Amino acid sequence: GESVGLHLPTLSVQEGDNSIINCAYSNSASDYFIWYKQESGKGPQFIIDIRSNMDKRQGQRVTVLLNKTVKHLSLQIAATQPGDSAVYFCAEMVGSGYSTLTFGKGTMLLVSP
Amino acid sequence: DAMVIQNPRYQVTQFGKPVTLSCSQTLNHNVMYWYQQKSSQAPKLLFHYYDKDFNNEADTPDNFQSRRPNTSFCFLDIRSPGLGDAAMYLCATSRGAGAYEQYFGPGTRLTVT
Numbered sequence: 123g124e125s126v127g128l129h130l131p132t133l134s135v136q137e138g139d140n141s142i143i144n145c146a147y148s149n150s151a152s153d154y155f156i157w158y159k160q161e162s163g164k165g166p167q168f169i170i171d172i173r174s175n176m177d178k179r180q181g182q183r184v185t186v187l188l189n190k191t192v193k194h195l196s197l198q199i200a201a202t203q204p205g206d207s208a209v210y211f212c213a214e215m216v217g218s219g220y221s222t223l224t225f226g227k228g229t230m231l232l233v234s235p
Numbered sequence: 236d237a238m239v240i241q242n243p244r245y246q247v248t249q250f251g252k253p254v255t256l257s258c259s260q261t262l263n264h265n266v267m268y269w270y271q272q273k274s275s276q277a278p279k280l281l282f283h284y285y286d287k288d289f290n291n292e293a294d295t296p297d298n299f300q301s302r303r304p305n306t307s308f309c310f311l312d313i314r315s316p317g318l319g320d321a322a323m324y325l326c327a328t329s330r331g332a333g334a335y336e337q338y339f340g341p342g343t344r345l346t347v348t
Contacts, residue, residue: 130275156336165239165325165339166278211277221333222268225277 130209132230141199143229145212150193152214156223157186157197161208169197169210199231207233238262239340241326247346248316256311256343258326266332267309269301270325272342278325284309285332313345321347 135141147155153174158166172179172186172195179186185198195212209228215221240259248254258267266285270278282291284303298320300312313320323344327337 154333158339163342163344165241165327165342167339168336171336215333222280222283223337225279227277228275 130228130230132232134232134234135202137202137204137233137235139202141202141206141231141233143197143199143210143231145195145197145226145229147193147195147212147214147226148224149214149216150190151216154215155186155188155195156213156215157184157195158211158213158225159206159208160211160228166211202231202233204233204235207231239326239328239338241324241340241343243343244341245344245346247348248313249348250318251315254313254316254345256313256324256326256345258309258311258340259307260326260328260338261307262328262330262338263306264328264330264338265306266329266335267303268327268329268337269299269309269311270327272323272325274322281311283332316345316347318347321345 156171157169159169160166170181170186183200187196209230211228212226213223215223242257268283269281272278281295298314303309323342325342326340329335329337
């Protein structure tokens with residue numbers, strides 16, 4: 123069967139709290155980043171993206187921060203809800219031309235009512 | 236709604252018995268991707284098609300093949316499944332190669348007995 127999976131880092135929060143999920147990316151040449159949300163048994167769902175010429179981008183209840191100096195990306199979720207419980211992946215891409223995404227290790231977010 | 240569809244959602248095959256997973260899209264996207272995702276791990280890119288051009292990742296085993304007969308459909312063929320091939324297989328599409336959002340299907344969970 124499947125090989126034993128790794129244990130995912132887990133962030134547990136209370137409903138209504140703000141959540142911050144962090145991601146360290148590997149390639150200093152990466153210039154496009156996406157955060158995906160994956161619920162159990164489903165495919166990844168796009169949340170927000172950011173290009174390397176930006177430090178911050180905001181969506182509805184979500185903010186992505188990019189620190190290129192230390193190769194760090196974070197996803198902030200405001201007023202976290204039980205429906206936000208999922209695994210969150212960051213993904214990076216090198217170049218705006220012909221390139222592909224490389225996914226980072228995920229973080230499981232558990233939201234308690 | 237435009238979407239990425241994967242069939243079947245669950246597939247059971249026997250060790251060594253060829254199996255084909257299918258993906259279709261109504262987004263009219265140029266690029267289609269196949270990812271393998273094992274439990275608690277990030278999706279791992281196997282290969283992708285830009286239109287009819289096939290692009291294999293360097294570490295994708297020869298046991299995995301793909302076909303894209305037209306814009307809408309893409310197939311993943313596993314010639315001789317081993318127990319280690321049990322995983323979730325995700326299909327994704329994007330409008331172009333490079334810094335474009337990838338849209339994922341719901342995945343096919345493959346079990347090898």
